[in-house]
Amino acid sequence: MREFLKTKGYKMTPQRELVFRSFFELGEHVSVDELFDRVRQIDKAVGYSTVWRNLKLICEVGLAREVNVGDGVTRYDRVTRKPHGHFYCVSCKSLLEFDLNEIAGRLAKVATAEKFETESFKVEIEGVCKSCRDKENRKTKRSLSESPGVSKAKLSKKR
Amino acid sequence: MREFLKTKGYKMTPQRELVFRSFFELGEHVSVDELFDRVRQIDKAVGYSTVWRNLKLICEVGLAREVNVGDGVTRYDRVTRKPHGHFYCVSCKSLLEFDLNEIAGRLAKVATAEKFETESFKVEIEGVCKSCRDKENRKTKRSLSESPGVSKAKLSKKR
DNA sequence: ATGGATGCAAAGCCTTTGCAAGCTT
């Protein structure tokens, strides 16, 4: 890794190593904040911008890419894994993955047809996951009009 | 339209009508700012938040949905048109559409398999469109190192 | 030594909201 970065003109530092390591440990759809928290658990002296800049760096060297689900924060996803799409549950805000190998082929075909040079693609499905649906059903059965608007939970976004 | 909104408890106002009308005239992937500009061309007294809130309202009543390409602003897309994906050209920042009817079917299958209740889905391909690729090729041929970093245009985001 | 890296604080930007005043119904 150190060597890899050196070839690109970057230096290795303890903070950078920690950020990289933490990112690859977490690995899936992390936000800057989440990564920051993780890093801080190990070294309380690391600054937010250091985490941010290194996360960007990870993207720049092609090891991660940004993904945008509808929750207002940019998330970062490893690229080393095989293509996958995301289920985003609007109720519990969880992110599930699904395989994209079939669909990827079709997308490639479409892109080719349009003379478009693909760098990356994203496939996202928004909806309600099974467990949330079950939960809602149970709740509805219990009381049909208990309190208004309980269906939309809100994602906590504290830093 | 007025009747439709009334059934949902909303009133019609001149501003609202203007925002709705403008949105449906523009129609494709508009941002709040763009819609705001358009509205302002007709009535300089309309406030930004009015446009914003009415755009949200359009989404709420199911006439539009948010789309996120990688340019940092939320865009809004009519839902009345048939399912389509987006090509996002990272060079010229343009957004092209492509048909999704084949892929939509497959996505539905995947969702069903995962017991996931789909509300909507997004398919986005990022890359370089034909005309930008041609442009870059020509430029490269003309001068291999004229000035650094001319390839990435920047989307104007002034309000 | 040197140029990249770090931390802190401060900007930037877009998105939301509080509130008083104005309009639909």
Next chain:
DNA sequence: AAGCTTGCAAAGGCTTTGCATCCAT
């Protein structure tokens, strides 16, 4: 009259950047 809407300004929330200092090479 009652309540939704509007406009303005201000607050939020996440993302970026300026800068002096520090550190890897």
